[in-house]
Amino acid sequence: xxxxxxxxxxxxxxxxxxxxxxxxxxxxxxxxxxxxxxxxxxxxxxxxxxxxxxxxx
Amino acid sequence: xxxxxxxxxxxxxxxxxxxxxxxxxxxxxxxxxxxxxxxxxxxxxxxxxxxxxxxxxxxxxxxxxxxxxxxxxxxxxxxxxxxxxxxxxxxxxxxxxxxxxxxxxxxxxxxxxxxxxxxxxxxxxxxxxxxxxxxxxxxxxxxxxxxxxxxxxxxxxxxxxxxxxxxxxxxxxxxxxxxxxxxxxxxxxxxxxxxxxxxxxxxxxxxxxxxxxxxxxxxxxxxxxxxxxxxxxxxxxxxxxxxxxxxxxxxxxxxxxxxxxxxxxxxxxxxxxxxxxxxxxxxxx
Numbered sequence: 237x238x239x240x241x242x243x244x245x246x247x248x249x250x251x252x253x254x255x256x257x258x259x260x261x262x263x264x265x266x267x268x269x270x271x272x273x274x275x276x277x278x279x280x281x282x283x284x285x286x287x288x289x290x291x292x293x
Numbered sequence: 294x295x296x297x298x299x300x301x302x303x304x305x306x307x308x309x310x311x312x313x314x315x316x317x318x319x320x321x322x323x324x325x326x327x328x329x330x331x332x333x334x335x336x337x338x339x340x341x342x343x344x345x346x347x348x349x350x351x352x353x354x355x356x357x358x359x360x361x362x363x364x365x366x367x368x369x370x371x372x373x374x375x376x377x378x379x380x381x382x383x384x385x386x387x388x389x390x391x392x393x394x395x396x397x398x399x400x401x402x403x404x405x406x407x408x409x410x411x412x413x414x415x416x417x418x419x420x421x422x423x424x425x426x427x428x429x430x431x432x433x434x435x436x437x438x439x440x441x442x443x444x445x446x447x448x449x450x451x452x453x454x455x456x457x458x459x460x461x462x463x464x465x466x467x468x469x470x471x472x473x474x475x476x477x478x479x480x481x482x483x484x485x486x487x488x489x490x491x492x493x494x495x496x497x498x499x500x501x502x503x504x505x506x507x508x509x510x511x512x513x514x515x516x517x518x519x520x521x522x523x524x525x526x527x528x529x530x531x532x533x534x535x536x537x538x539x540x541x542x543x544x545x546x547x548x549x550x551x552x553x554x555x556x557x558x559x560x561x562x563x564x565x566x567x568x569x570x571x572x573x574x575x576x577x578x
Contacts, residue, residue: 255311256325257303270302272327282327285302289457290354290382292429293532293552 239281243267250279259284296572297344297369299324299360302352305554306565310348313565319573326356331363341367346576348372348530348568350550354382354427357550372572373529373549380526381549384426384462387526394525396518397543399536400465407447410461414443420466423447427457429548430501436466467543469536473498474509476533477551477564478523479571485553485560486511500555508559518542530568 238247246264254260254271260281261268268284296319300307307323314321322344331340340363347364349371351357361375373381380386391398402413403426414421420438423446428434437443450458472488485508492503500506511519515535522533522544532551535544553564 255303255308255323257300257307257323257327259302270327288353289425289432289455290427291352292354292432293352293548293550 237279239279241265241267242269242281242283248281250281254279294318294346294573294576295320295322295344296569297322297324297347297364298350299326299329299347299357299364299371300350300352301326301356304352304552306552307350309557309565310350310569313563313569317566317569317573319569324360326351326360329360331360333363337367340364341369344369346370346372346572348572349378352550354378354429354550358382370572370575372575373531374527377527377529377531378549381531381547382427384424384546385460387547388462390525390527391522391544391547394521396522396525397541399467399538399543399545402463404461404463405459407451410447410463411440411443413461413463415440417463417465419443422464422466423450424462424464425458426460426462431497431499433458434497436496464545467536467538467545469538472507472537473545474511474515474533474535474537474542475500475506475556476509476511476519476535477553477556478519478531478533479567480528480574481520482567482571483511483516483519484567485556485562485564487556487559489555500552504555506555506559515542518544522547530571 237250241262244265246262248262256273258271269281272280296314311321349361361371364371404410424434472490476486477484487506488509489498489504491498498504519533523531532548534546535542
């Protein structure tokens, strides 16, 4: 599914099997989003978090 | 059996764990922290019913610790446990556990002031390594070649003003080949072993920094050291990092939320399946 990029208005492709928390990016401007999939299959894009100091493995 | 996967950012690993759990019929439940509310006073039953066992897979160490504590509080087994995650999330605590279990490690000193850090580095000799106590992917892990470089590094950390960066974890630089070992352990089993070769222009070997993975074959003694390291922090699903030093293997890190994309790209073992089977084995079917 294609969702409008909040930064540049381009298209962000969200895979049909996407799970909440999946990172998707705009193919035009490269902005990264976290996909949040609602119970009815709705898709919301939240700006992806920046890497935190406690991130890692 | 319901196998929960608690996560805050969906990586390759969490997707593969979900697929492996689904194939095994473990009814995977994705617990996305972005949409989770833990009711500490009245929500115990709801949280307990989420899953029989939870794989804690948060990219944020702090979030991972808190969600593990919440699940453990209602009696849900968490892999890794709060205790193991807290030890692995802090390099000093990991080193203390390894030293207690007499696992060979690089000589490590911890200091709390710039002056004492320089003294510690002088005592270790140059080159030496300065690491943040919390952090991963090789971030801010710095090799200092001499006193002058050390002073610049210390100044930069002091200027950043972050209290975690002002606990100085200072380590001897081990003369090793241009690679280190990453060994994925689940319980008592070595699941996969890889060499991580440092990329051009960097001395660090982290796959997150472009390190190249290649399968590794461990000797019996090396396997024993790795398993001892895993047990030293309390066991579970772990990524043990070690270097081939002049006197044998030395363990320098144990990762509590191990990423395995690099290892999976070269290993014949189905790593996510091994992890899922281990987690399932901890609870009654």
